[in-house]
Amino acid sequence: LERFTMDSDYSACVQQVFVDLFKKKLIYRGRRMVNWCPVSRTALSDEEVIMKEQKGFLYHFRVPVMGEKDRFLTIATTRPETIPGDTAIAVNPKDPRYTSLIGQFAIRPLPPELPEAQRRIPIIGDEHVDLEFGTGVLKVTPAHDPADFLIGQRHQLPSIEVIDESGLMNAEAGSALAGLDRIKARTAAAEQLKELGLLEKEEPYANQVGFSERADVPVEPRLSEQWFLRYPSTEKSRTIVSSGKLRFFPERWSKVYDHWMGNLQDWCISRQLWWGHRIPVWYRNQEVRCQIQSPGEGWTQDPDVLDTWFSSWLWPFATLGWPEKTPELKKFYPTTDLVTGPDIIFFWVARMIMAGFEYQGDLPFRNVYFTGLIRDGKGRKLSKSLGNSPDPLDLISKYGADGLRFGLLRIAPQGVDIRYDEKQMEEGRNFANKLWNACRFRQQQGPSNPQANPLNHPRTPFSDFLLSRLDRLEQELETLYQGYEFSQVAQVLYAFVWDEFCARFIETAKADFMNADSPTRPGTLATADFVLSRVLRLLHPYMPFITEELWLTLGLGDKTIQFSEWPKAGEVTFNVANTQTAESCYGTAEAGRRLRGEFGLSGSAKMKFLLKSSPSSRITDDDLRTLAKLLQVGSVEITSNPPKAPMTLTPWGELYLPLAGLLDPAKETARLQKEIAATEMARAREAAKLADPKMTAKAPPEKQEEWRKIEKEAVERIARLHEQLKLFTT
RNA sequence: GGACGCUUAGCUUAGUGGUAGAGCGCCUGCUUCACACGCAGGAGGUCACUGGUUCAAUCCCAGUAGCGUCCACCA
Numbered sequence: 061l062e063r064f065t066m067d068s069d070y071s072a073c074v075q076q077v078f079v080d081l082f083k084k085k086l087i088y089r090g091r092r093m094v095n096w097c098p099v100s101r102t103a104l105s106d107e108e109v110i111m112k113e114q115k116g117f118l119y120h121f122r123v124p125v126m127g128e129k130d131r132f133l134t135i136a137t138t139r140p141e142t143i144p145g146d147t148a149i150a151v152n153p154k155d156p157r158y159t160s161l162i163g164q165f166a167i168r169p170l171p172p173e174l175p176e177a178q179r180r181i182p183i184i185g186d187e188h189v190d191l192e193f194g195t196g197v198l199k200v201t202p203a204h205d206p207a208d209f210l211i212g213q214r215h216q217l218p219s220i221e222v223i224d225e226s227g228l229m230n231a232e233a234g235s236a237l238a239g240l241d242r243i244k245a246r247t248a249a250a251e252q253l254k255e256l257g258l259l260e261k262e263e264p265y266a267n268q269v270g271f272s273e274r275a276d277v278p279v280e281p282r283l284s285e286q287w288f289l290r291y292p293s294t295e296k297s298r299t300i301v302s303s304g305k306l307r308f309f310p311e312r313w314s315k316v317y318d319h320w321m322g323n324l325q326d327w328c329i330s331r332q333l334w335w336g337h338r339i340p341v342w343y344r345n346q347e348v349r350c351q352i353q354s355p356g357e358g359w360t361q362d363p364d365v366l367d368t369w370f371s372s373w374l375w376p377f378a379t380l381g382w383p384e385k386t387p388e389l390k391k392f393y394p395t396t397d398l399v400t401g402p403d404i405i406f407f408w409v410a411r412m413i414m415a416g417f418e419y420q421g422d423l424p425f426r427n428v429y430f431t432g433l434i435r436d437g438k439g440r441k442l443s444k445s446l447g448n449s450p451d452p453l454d455l456i457s458k459y460g461a462d463g464l465r466f467g468l469l470r471i472a473p474q475g476v477d478i479r480y481d482e483k484q485m486e487e488g489r490n491f492a493n494k495l496w497n498a499c500r501f502r503q504q505q506g507p508s509n510p511q512a513n514p515l516n517h518p519r520t521p522f523s524d525f526l527l528s529r530l531d532r533l534e535q536e537l538e539t540l541y542q543g544y545e546f547s548q549v550a551q552v553l554y555a556f557v558w559d560e561f562c563a564r565f566i567e568t569a570k571a572d573f574m575n576a577d578s579p580t581r582p583g584t585l586a587t588a589d590f591v592l593s594r595v596l597r598l599l600h601p602y603m604p605f606i607t608e609e610l611w612l613t614l615g616l617g618d619k620t621i622q623f624s625e626w627p628k629a630g631e632v633t634f635n636v637a638n639t640q641t642a643e644s645c646y647g648t649a650e651a652g653r654r655l656r657g658e659f660g661l662s663g664s665a666k667m668k669f670l671l672k673s674s675p676s677s678r679i680t681d682d683d684l685r686t687l688a689k690l691l692q693v694g695s696v697e698i699t700s701n702p703p704k705a706p707m708t709l710t711p712w713g714e715l716y717l718p719l720a721g722l723l724d725p726a727k728e729t730a731r732l733q734k735e736i737a738a739t740e741m742a743r744a745r746e747a748a749k750l751a752d753p754k755m756t757a758k759a760p761p762e763k764q765e766e767w768r769k770i771e772k773e774a775v776e777r778i779a780r781l782h783e784q785l786k787l788f789t790t
Numbered sequence: 791g792g793a794c795g796c797u798u799a800g801c802u803u804a805g806u807g808g809u810a811g812a813g814c815g816c817c818u819g820c821u822u823c824a825c826a827c828g829c830a831g832g833a834g835g836u837c838a839c840u841g842g843u844u845c846a847a848u849c850c851c852a853g854u855a856g857c858g859u860c861c862a863c864c865a
Contacts, residue, residue, distance in 0.1 A: 657831035
C-alpha cells in the first residue's frame with residue numbers, strides 16, 4: 061500500500077496549522093501506550109479462540125528475593141510471556157505482608173540464560189496494586205501494559221520491549237521465546253517457569269482481552285512514540301462559555317464542558333492509519349524538519365497521519381479559507397449556531413472553540429444547540445455495526461419525507477435522548493394528510509385570495525376566535541424559537557392545525573357555507589386564506605415539500621414559499637368580544653356532546669337540545685344554528701321551562717337533552733351522582749386549603765381569592781346538579 | 791473509579807411550587823358530502839423510593855435504587 065496523499069485546500073490548511081503549532085512549541089514528541097493490532101488476518105489461532113472465549117489461565121510463579129535465602133514472592137499473571145520485559149515488582153505500600161521488602165531487589169526468572177546481575181529488578185511500593193487481587197504482588201512491564209507504563213513513569217523504571225511490531229517475541233525475550241508468536245509464547249514461558257521449578261499453579265481465569273474490531277485479533281498494548289499537542293487558547297475558551305457569552309442549549313452541557321476544560325490533558329494527535337492527513341514532518345538521519353513540502357532529496361516524511369479530529373477542529377477555516385482572510389471567512393465567521401450531538405463536545409466543539417481563538421481571535425459560533433441522540437427500542441445508540449438503524453429511504457416511502465421529518469422533530473427534545481418508535485413517523489404522516497385535506501376543503505370553496513384581510517369583512521365570532529388563536533400561536537412560537545425548543549414548535553403547530561383550524565374553525569365554517577347568502581361567508585373565506593397563508597409559512601421549515609405544494613396550489617403566492625416573508629408575531633388583529641362569544645359556543649357544544657355521548661347517541665337531524673340560558677348571555681338565532689351544527693342535531697331551542705331531562709351546565713346556561721321514552725331514570729341518577737361526587741371532591745380540596753389556618757396565614761391573598769372562587773363555583777354547580785337530581789328521585 | 795443526566799397513563803413522552811397534558815394503543819358510538827392516515831365520547835396516573843425545606847412538593851434540597859451517556863490511575 062502506498063500512502064494516500066491528500067492534496068486539497070483542507071489538507072493544506074491542516075498541515076499549515078500543524079507547522080504553526082510546531083513552531084510555537086505546542087507540539088512535541090512523547091511516549092504513550094497504544095492499542096496495537098499486530099496482525100492483519102481474520103482467522104484466529106487455537107490459542108486466540110481460547111482467549112476470546114475468556115478461558116485463559118492465571119499463572120502463579122515464584123520470584124526469589126535477593127539476599128534472603130529461600131525467600132520468594134509469588135506473583136499471579138495472565139501474561140507470563142512478558143516476564144522478560146519486567147523491570148520491577150510492585151506491592152501496595154499499605155500491605156503489611158510486603159512493606160519490609162520495599163527497596164530490596166528480586167531476580168526476574170526469564171530469560172534464564174542472562175546473568176543474575178542483569179535480571180535484578182527492584183521491589184517498589186505503588187498504590188495502584190490491588191491488595192485483594194491474586195497474591196497482592198504485581199509484575200511491572202512498562203513496555204507492554206498501560207497501567208505498568210504509568211507505574212514505570214512514577215518510579216523512573218526502564219522499559220524493555222519484548223514483542224515486536226508484528227506480534228512476535230524479539231531477542232530480548234530470550235532464546236527460548238524469540239521468534240515465537242506472542243500468544244504461543246505464553247505457554248512456552250509457562251513451560252520455562254515449570255522447568256525452573258518456579259511455577260506454583262495454573263488456574264482457569266476469565267480475563268478481558270480487547271479484540272480488534274476490524275481484524276478480530278487480540279490487540280497488543282505497545283509503547284510507542286507519538287505526537288502530542290498542548291492545547292492553545294485554553295483560558296479564553298473556558299471563560300467564554302462559563303461567562304455565558306457562548307451559549308449552550310440546553311445549558312447544562314456547559315458544566316460538562318467546563319469540567320473538561322479544567323482538566324485538559326495533552327492531545328495525542330498522531331495515528332498509525334493508512335488514511336488521513338499526513339504529518340508534515342521530515343527526517344534525514346538525525347535531522348528533523350517540520351514543513352509542508354519535502355525539503356529535498358534524501359528526506360522521508362513521518363509515516364503517521366493525524367487524528368481525524370485534528371482536521372475537524374479546523375473545519376471553519378478549512379471551509380471558509382485560511383490563512384488569507386477570504387470574503388467568506390469575513391462574512392460567516394463567527395457563525396451564529398452550531399448544531400451537533402453532545403457526545404462530541406470534547407472531540408469537536410471544545411477544540412473548534414480553541415482553534416477559533418488561536419487562529420481568528422474570536423469564537424467560531426455564538427450558540428451551540430445539542431440534539432438528542434436517537435436510540436432504538438432497547439435504548440441502544442443507532443449504529444452500523446449493530447444494524448439497528450432504519451433506512452431513511454424506506455421510512456420516506458412509507459411516511460413521506462415531510463412525515464418523517466415532522467414526526468422526528470416533534471419528539472426530539474433538546475439534548476435528551478429519544479427512543480426511536482416508528483409510530484411517531486406515522487403521526488407525522490397523518491398530520492401531513494390532515495393538513496392536505498384541510499387545504500383541499502378550502503380549495504373546494506372557490507379560489508383563494510392571497511391578499512385576504514378578514515378585518516375588511518363582516519365575519520362570525522369563530523373567525524375572530526381563530527385569529528386570536530393564531531396570534532397566540534405566533535407569540536408562543538417566537539418564545540420557543542428563542543429558547544431553541546424546536547420540538548415544542550412542532551407540537552404547538554400540530555395542535556393549532558388539528559384542534560383550532562380543523563376541529564373548531566372548519567366545523568363552524570361549514571355552518572357558514574350551508575348558507576350561500578350568508579353575509580359572513582366572505583369573512584370566513586378571508587380568514588381561512590389569511591390563516592392558511594401564515595400557517596403554511598410557519599410550517600415550512602418543518603414540512604418543506606407539502607407546504608410548497610399547497611402554497612402554489614392554493615395560489616397563496618406565485619413564487620416559491622421559500623421567498624415569502626416570515627410571519628411576524630404581533631401582526632394579527634381581531635375583535636376580542638367576538639372571541640369570547642365563540643369560546644362560549646365551543647364550550648357549550650363540547651358539553652352537549654359529552655352529554656349525548658353519555659347516552660351512547662350520535663347526532664341526528666331529529667334530535668334537538670333545549671337551552672335555558674342565563675339572563676346575561678345574549679344568544680342570537682345564528683349562534684343557536686351554529687351550536688346545532690356543532691352538536692350535529694336538528695336544532696337548539698331556548699326554553700324557560702326546562703323539561704325533566706338530562707342536563708349539563710355550559711357557558712351559555714343549562715343545556716337539556718329531551719329524550720322522550722329513551723330516558724332511564726336510574727341511569728340518569730347515577731350520572732348526576734357521579735358528577736356531583738367529582739365536583740364535591742374538587743370543592744372539598746379547596747375548602748380544606750382555606751380551612752387550614754397555617755395556609756391562610758401564609759399563602760398569598762391572590763391565591764386564596766382564586767381558591768375561594770373555585771370553591772364558590774363548585775358549590776353553585778353542586779346545587780344545580782342536586783336540583784336536577786330531585787327531578788328523577790321524586 | 792469520576793462527572794453529568796434520566797425515572798410522569800400499557801407504550802413514546804410534554805409540563806408546572808397550589809386543578810397532571812398529548813399522541814399511539816385500549817373501550818363505546820359513527821361509511822356526517824376535506825380527511826377512517828378520519829369524527830365524537832370514555833376508561834387509565836399514590837408523577838421510582840425515603841427523608842428534608844415550605845402554609846403547600848410531581849416540581850426545590852439530600853439520600854437510596856434502577857437505567858443511560860461521556861471520560862477514565864488524568865475525573
